[in-house]
Amino acid sequence: MQEKRITCIVCPRGCEITVIGEGKEIHSIQGQQCRRGEDYAGEEFICPSRILTSTVLVHNEGRKILMPVRSNRPIPREQMRPCMEEIKKAQVQGEIHRYDVLIPNICQTGADMIAAADMDWM
Amino acid sequence: MEGIAAYMERPVSNTESGTEETEQKEVYDVVMIGAGPAGLAAAAAAKEEGAGRVLVIDRDSAGGGILQQCIHPGFGLTYYREELTGPEYAGRFLTKAADEQAEFLLNTMVLEINPAKRTLLCSSQEHGMMQIQAKAIVLAMGCRERTRANIRIPGTRPSGIYTAGAAQRLINRQNIMPGKKAVILGSGDIGMIMARRMTLEGAEVTAVVEIMDYLAGLTRNRVQCLDDFGIPLLLSHTVTKIVGNRRIEGVWVSQVDEKREPISGTERYYPCDTLLLSVGLIPENELSRTAGVETDPVTGGPVVDQHMQTSAEGIFACGNVVHVNDLADNVSLESERAGRAAARYAAGKLCRGLRERADGQIPCIAGENIRYICPQRIAAPAGDEDVSVYFRVSRPDRDVRIIARLNGEIIASRREMRVNPGEMLSLLLPGSRIAAGELTICVMKE
Ligand SMILES: Cc1cc2nc3c(=O)[nH]c(=O)nc-3n(C[C@H](O)[C@H](O)[C@H](O)COP(=O)(O)OP(=O)(O)OC[C@H]3O[C@@H](n4cnc5c(N)ncnc54)[C@H](O)[C@@H]3O)c2cc1C
Ligand code: SF4
Numbered sequence: 001m002q003e004k005r006i007t008c009i010v011c012p013r014g015c016e017i018t019v020i021g022e023g024k025e026i027h028s029i030q031g032q033q034c035r036r037g038e039d040y041a042g043e044e045f046i047c048p049s050r051i052l053t054s055t056v057l058v059h060n061e062g063r064k065i066l067m068p069v070r071s072n073r074p075i076p077r078e079q080m081r082p083c084m085e086e087i088k089k090a091q092v093q094g095e096i097h098r099y100d101v102l103i104p105n106i107c108q109t110g111a112d113m114i115a116a117a118d119m120d121w122m
Numbered sequence: 123m124e125g126i127a128a129y130m131e132r133p134v135s136n137t138e139s140g141t142e143e144t145e146q147k148e149v150y151d152v153v154m155i156g157a158g159p160a161g162l163a164a165a166a167a168a169k170e171e172g173a174g175r176v177l178v179i180d181r182d183s184a185g186g187g188i189l190q191q192c193i194h195p196g197f198g199l200t201y202y203r204e205e206l207t208g209p210e211y212a213g214r215f216l217t218k219a220a221d222e223q224a225e226f227l228l229n230t231m232v233l234e235i236n237p238a239k240r241t242l243l244c245s246s247q248e249h250g251m252m253q254i255q256a257k258a259i260v261l262a263m264g265c266r267e268r269t270r271a272n273i274r275i276p277g278t279r280p281s282g283i284y285t286a287g288a289a290q291r292l293i294n295r296q297n298i299m300p301g302k303k304a305v306i307l308g309s310g311d312i313g314m315i316m317a318r319r320m321t322l323e324g325a326e327v328t329a330v331v332e333i334m335d336y337l338a339g340l341t342r343n344r345v346q347c348l349d350d351f352g353i354p355l356l357l358s359h360t361v362t363k364i365v366g367n368r369r370i371e372g373v374w375v376s377q378v379d380e381k382r383e384p385i386s387g388t389e390r391y392y393p394c395d396t397l398l399l400s401v402g403l404i405p406e407n408e409l410s411r412t413a414g415v416e417t418d419p420v421t422g423g424p425v426v427d428q429h430m431q432t433s434a435e436g437i438f439a440c441g442n443v444v445h446v447n448d449l450a451d452n453v454s455l456e457s458e459r460a461g462r463a464a465a466r467y468a469a470g471k472l473c474r475g476l477r478e479r480a481d482g483q484i485p486c487i488a489g490e491n492i493r494y495i496c497p498q499r500i501a502a503p504a505g506d507e508d509v510s511v512y513f514r515v516s517r518p519d520r521d522v523r524i525i526a527r528l529n530g531e532i533i534a535s536r537r538e539m540r541v542n543p544g545e546m547l548s549l550l551l552p553g554s555r556i557a558a559g560e561l562t563i564c565v566m567k568e
Contacts, residue, residue, distance in 0.1 A: 010199075055193060121185065121213060122184055
């Protein structure tokens, strides 16, 4: 049996949660103050994942815009570096609006990299 | 969305005459200085409260303020109950302000405020100098970073030393990497976020060095920015010397004692080509001073009441210009209050500034383990409107009770498991229990 102490990052309160389990089996979760924290701690025990953010260069009508991007769901931590390599290589053409998909299913993680801003505003 | 671009490009100054006359003025009900989350939320709220013409002025070429470069997630957790990146969070407020028909004047710097006439002197490349007349003004200029000059590190003066926010702007808005091997001084949120950003972009971050014995920023940022990448956090340490002639080559780091003095024999050399400073923010108040508003020596921002009205009548303030916020969500809430109050003032429905009614004010006094309280004063009588007060502790503690007393009597209190100077706290004071007197807030061990 393994015991893992996890600091919850779901909200700024930062509760310290203790998870006891084995592999993908969870036996107990203690110290959280809400349901979101419990879900997070379980996932963190099994497979720590994070939202990944970066920028992608977009070309539109002779303008070069550095577009902020984010993954639309958490990406397993060990996949972050390969995903960053993919993002660095990406270049996109055209008019981009908030939440347009710029890189679908990045590195087979099931997550898409989407635009976080709207070109109209930049 | 077409509407938004139209508002942003609409020329607002009176240029039909083609002269440089500064006497011809545009008149607005409420004018916000700054289009960051504070100015945007205040503008939308002022409109919702029924204000006529509302204008947001910013020196930048786009709205959103500092959030344009904060591409990381961590915004909106309390306001929207979902986790957004800075540009998304700013985008929602930009849309809201534009939908409410607030007008924008970008690429324009406000140089001076005349508090008696309530006019603003502005300059822009396009329109030159111009004057704008407002019935109410909202200061929302944000803050700037403390620099090396503010903290005096000995050693040479090479290149490669940046504030964390400047490095963030270079990477996220200009696509320029400041260096390959970095040391970060200060454990503020921006520093930790940049440690992760630089690591993900292929640089090596050898240490985050913090002079205090506790973290300056949020715990959640330590976990996901430092721990995730194995970046060492050195608490009770500081940079004692900078080495390098043209470009920085390294720094000496020492452990410090309780008096924050370096302990000899603990020095260690860290080679690096970049030093990022994340050593705190200072509210940007040159402009507030031209308006003659009273400032709080602890926060560095204007003294305000619960309506966010400053000591100058009809001049309101919100966001980082008032006190440095760790969460944009708090900024939005506070700024909506400012925007609503400014609209009511413009309509003649809110009483005058702090100075004019010194008799009817309740001072908020920082008691045991409280560093500052915002608002600094509560305008009485508050009627039955509840009043939210925000504050920070001076030092970390656990298992405490936060207590608000009016003339010695407890009017609100709450238990807290953990308190930290890096995390702002708040307490709701029931309007029915607010009366003339003196309010004290303190943090006591349970
Ligand atoms: C680098 C960084 C990272 C952060 N990370 C997070 C986070 O992860 N989560 C979170 O919730 N919060 C975060 N924050 C905090 C949050 O972003 C701020 O509290 C918030 O942006 C403050 O909003 P503001 O509108 O007061 O200031 P700002 O966003 O700074 O906007 C002020 C605006 O005023 C304009 N201005 C100033 N002076 C003038 C003048 N004289 N004339 C015209 N325009 C002027 C400026 O150009 C600017 O656009 C972060 C802050 C920083 C600096
Ligand atoms: S457990 Fe709930 S309250 Fe505690 S940090 Fe996580 S989300 Fe916040």
